[in-house]
Amino acid sequence: MWLPSTDPGGFGLIESRRYRGQEGAAPDAPVHSHLGIAGVTGFLFQDLTANPLDYVEGGALNARRVEISEYLDATHPDLTSFYKQGGKLIVTVGTNDSLASPGAQLDYYQSVIDRMGRDAVDRFARLWVMPQGGHGLSGNAYNVNGLGQPQPTTTIPNTIDRVGMMVDWVENGAAPPMHATLTAGARSLPLCSYPAYPRYQGGGLPTDQASSYDCAQE
Numbered sequence: 001m002w003l004p005s006t007d008p009g010g011f012g013l014i015e016s017r018r019y020r021g022q023e024g025a026a027p028d029a030p031v032h033s034h035l036g037i038a039g040v041t042g043f044l045f046q047d048l049t050a051n052p053l054d055y056v057e058g059g060a061l062n063a064r065r066v067e068i069s070e071y072l073d074a075t076h077p078d079l080t081s082f083y084k085q086g087g088k089l090i091v092t093v094g095t096n097d098s099l100a101s102p103g104a105q106l107d108y109y110q111s112v113i114d115r116m117g118r119d120a121v122d123r124f125a126r127l128w129v130m131p132q133g134g135h136g137l138s139g140n141a142y143n144v145n146g147l148g149q150p151q152p153t154t155t156i157p158n159t160i161d162r163v164g165m166m167v168d169w170v171e172n173g174a175a176p177p178m179h180a181t182l183t184a185g186a187r188s189l190p191l192c193s194y195p196a197y198p199r200y201q202g203g204g205l206p207t208d209q210a211s212s213y214d215c216a217q218e
Contacts (some may be wrong), residue, residue, distance in 0.1 A: 044068060075108055077115035082124075088169050089125040090162055090176065092191070094133025102129075109194060126176050128191040131198065132156060137182065154208070157184035160191065179215045190215055 040052040054060040095102045109127045137158035168174045180191040187208040190198045192215035205212035
């Protein structure tokens, strides 16, 4: 798995450590498996004492694997039934998420758009993307700017009232904006609707203000 981490304190592109399966990792690199094991034994098996190696085809827990695969592996792109029943969907993706594959999430959302059409999807769903954001949009910005010049490493603003937006959408019919804003005190960054991305306008504008960016697609 390619893990495009840019967190100086992490284990990605600007950290010397690589885990097995990452781009540039040695064949005998260590395995980053703690969360994987906990996910299998806790979430999937609901038994922390279980052997995660049993979660394989033909293993002792194969029946459970087949059962949960029906919904965990579901990739059907037609959400018409969900939409007609009043369903609403808000998804935030950090491109540096090392727990939930950002690429897989974007691929699935694009398949929904391809199947249903963008106008239809926008009536009930939002997918916002934060470059360099980690799981839950947490993380640190890269230590060089878009021109390759050094800059201080700062945390990425990640405060946004997703629950409030969902409640307002479901109960009051007030759809969230196509592009939202993340905040952290006086700092802010745009949260652009896929496939748009936050493009810095340049000209010496402050890089920690959402107003210094526009959501572009080209």
